[in-house]
Amino acid sequence: MNATKIIFNSGDRFRVISVDNQIDRLNIYVQSTQKGSVCPNCCLVSSKIHSYYTRKFNDLPSFGKSSRIFLRARKFYCLTDECPLKVFTERFDNHFRSYQRKTERLQARLLNIAIEAGGKSAERICGEFSIPVSDTTLLRIIDRTELPKSDKVEALGIDDWAIRKRERYGSILVDLATNRPIGLLADREEATLTNWLKQRDKIRIISRDRYVVISEGECQ
Secondary structure, eight states, X not given: OOHHHHHSOTTXXXXXXXXXXXXXXXXXXXXXXXXXXXXXXXXXXXXXXXXXXXEEEEEEEETTEEEEXXXXXXXXXXXXXXXXXXXXXXXXXXXXXXXXXXXXXXHXXXXXXXXXXXXXXXXXXXXXXXXXXXXXXXXXXXXXXXXXXXXXXXXXXXXXXXXXXXXXXXXXXXETTTTEEEEEESSOOHHHHHHHHHTOTTOOEXXXXXXXXXXXXXXX
């Protein structure tokens, strides 16, 4: 079977040039097949090529080995005379985002593992599945993830967590209908929680731990 059909979906505009099967890693060399790209400044499509360059992305493991994609991307001339961006790098609708070193599908898997297992535990789990990643990287992925909107939450769970044990604590807020986090507070003090609750008047049920300050914030 064609390697392109295995690695990408039928609608993806990429072509696998070659695959280098090393002892502990698969190197996959990929080329874009789209005819042009949109200028990020003036939003007009250009197909006039300026130069080529290579981007590297870690991807999901294959056959027990870590995978890395070497993407041959392009730079284009902007065809708009008034545009200050004379040359721009190729943009893609999926898989490969700007300023990233991991594919979108790998980012999604790492996020799910990190949310379920935390930092150190998630690092060990990823290592077992041939995904080399540190606990700090996993925590950064969580930190950069946009939380779900909390405007329509009716049942809320509140718990505190230690930023630095016995010295500094934060609060996590969970939508009990979906069991998904919807907010993080910088501390566990009454005023902070009160201000957050005042902006969400649809909340009718609150589940909390025994920390007394939380109950005081609910009553405000």
